[in-house]
Amino acid sequence: MLKLWTSIIICSLAGNMYAQLDISKLSASGFENIIFAEEEDTIRIFFEHREFRNPGHSIQYAELLMTDRTRDKNFLWIPLLHNVPIYVYDTQNLKSRLLSFAEKEFFQKNNKPFRNYRFNFRLHPQFSARFGYFTDPFETKLNFILGARIYLARGLSMQSGITIPVHNNLDNHGKKLRAAPTMLHYFAQPWNSHFVSLSAGTFYNDRYGLDLEYRFAQLDSNWSFGLAGGLTGYYRLYGLEYYSESMDDIYAIADVEWRTGIENTTLKLSAGQFLYMDRGARIDLIKQYPAAELGLFASHTDIGNTVGFQFAFSLWPGKILRNDKFELRTSESFRWAYSYNGFDPVAKQVRRGTPRLANVLRNYNEKWVKAVLTR
Structure with missing residues (x-):
């Protein structure tokens, strides 16, 4: 626990060019709320990537981007969901575990939703269909929703947007x-x-x-x-x-x-x-x-x-x-x-x-x- 709290000081130093470099690279590729916690032989990375359904894909993508990562250090990946850390994945040893109390405290101290998230707009189709009605056998409705989610605090967000109707003979x-x-x-x-x-x-x-x-x-x-x-x-x-x-x-x-x-x-x-x-x-x-x-x-x-x-x-x-x-x-x-x-x-x-x-x-x-x- 002492090592992890020491990492708070390490990660806050302006001279930590390695962490700054990788954060910049990950951020440019869509990763958000990236927080490094570095120890002697381990680097923990908290992150969120809203394009992927599966955290395994986001971890794979991050490792491909970090080609200059230090080889003698073990990386622990901690994906976030709605600004909440979920689990710890150790890709080197193919192990996973629950977050420790110290890891939760570290994230709570360093989490800054307004600074660490983009204004993220999502284009989402809304499609409904009903087939087989005698007078109108193909009843369909298609809308596109341009929506946004803004994080207000840890786990708390506001979601809204505009519905753009395209076709409707269903209702x-x-x-x-x-x-x-x-x-x-x-x-x-x-x-x-x-x-x-x-x-x-x-x-x-x-x-x-x-x-x-x-x-x-x-x-x-x-x-x-x-x-x-x-x-x-x-x-x-x-x-x-x-x-x-x-x-x-x-x-x-x-x-x-x-x-x-x-x-x-x-x-x-x-x-x-x-x-x-x-x-x-x-x-x-x-x-x-x-x-x-x-x-x-x-x-x-x-x-x-x-x-x-x-x-x-x-x-x-x-x-x-x-x-x-x-x-x-x-x-x-x-x-x-x-x-x-x-x-x-x-x-x-x-x-x-x-x-x-x-x-x-x-x-x-x-x-x-x-x-x-x-x-």
């Missing part, structure tokens, strides 16, 4: 420019392996209100457990015209997820009261690929039954424009799902514009990160 939302879902979002790991997410504001699927998630996820385990709940109401925004109804839709869902160990597949079972007072259960089979995720699902609830598929991946080309203070990029996680029963809202959850904890933390599992790093 009556029309083609006026309007505000994208806007919310305050708080993410934390108050204790090791315990994660919390709280969102308040307007969401997708015409809902507004509060959404709370808790997840117990030991990143060296094949099992994780989650709870999600919230209170929402209906709202409609058409241009500058706003209409809303009272928040009276309560939902509460529990889930368990098991990493099977077979071909990077995961089984997830969710049950409880979904949106629209819909009670029932859903099962997902998810296959992870280094750059994407593909899943099949089936649901049985009071409203009805359905099966379908979903996928998620980062959109090309990633960076569009970038300098020291500003970045425009495509979405790091475009997720789309298709349900056979497209007319009934079976087993629906609120879509917040921020991925669910299970979908995010699945990528931080040490077995998966190791698999990505060794490919």
Whole structure:
């Protein structure tokens, strides 16, 4: 612990040209909130890179950039998620572990969100489709959302943007420019392996209100457990015209997820009261690929039954424009799902514009990160 606190002084010295050089190189390539903690034989690097879904890819990219790194030192990589350190990955020894108390204290002291993050704008498509209706067999809606997330404090951010309608013969939302879902979002790991997410504001699927998630996820385990709940109401925004109804839709869902160990597949079972007072259960089979995720699902609830598929991946080309203070990029996680029963809202959850904890933390599992790093 004494060594780590000594590193605070080392990293703050203007004469530490090695750290300055690598921070500059990493920052120019999209890395943010880069903090070095250097000891005699170890260098810890805290960082965040918002273009990658998988922290293994961001670590690989960083190591490729740091070709002049000191060979006699071991690098420990500590990726951040929403300005919160998640786990420690040792790429030299292919090991990983929880953060120590001293590492958490060091990050807390050196973390400066307003100085260490860019104004980051994301171009994100919103696509919905329904096939097979007799009078209009291909009903689709496509919007582009130009959104931004600003970090206000550790784990606390504001997300907003503009919705740009492109095509719609699916519903009556029309083609006026309007505000994208806007919310305050708080993410934390108050204790090791315990994660919390709280969102308040307007969401997708015409809902507004509060959404709370808790997840117990030991990143060296094949099992994780989650709870999600919230209170929402209906709202409609058409241009500058706003209409809303009272928040009276309560939902509460529990889930368990098991990493099977077979071909990077995961089984997830969710049950409880979904949106629209819909009670029932859903099962997902998810296959992870280094750059994407593909899943099949089936649901049985009071409203009805359905099966379908979903996928998620980062959109090309990633960076569009970038300098020291500003970045425009495509979405790091475009997720789309298709349900056979497209007319009934079976087993629906609120879509917040921020991925669910299970979908995010699945990528931080040490077995998966190791698999990505060794490919």
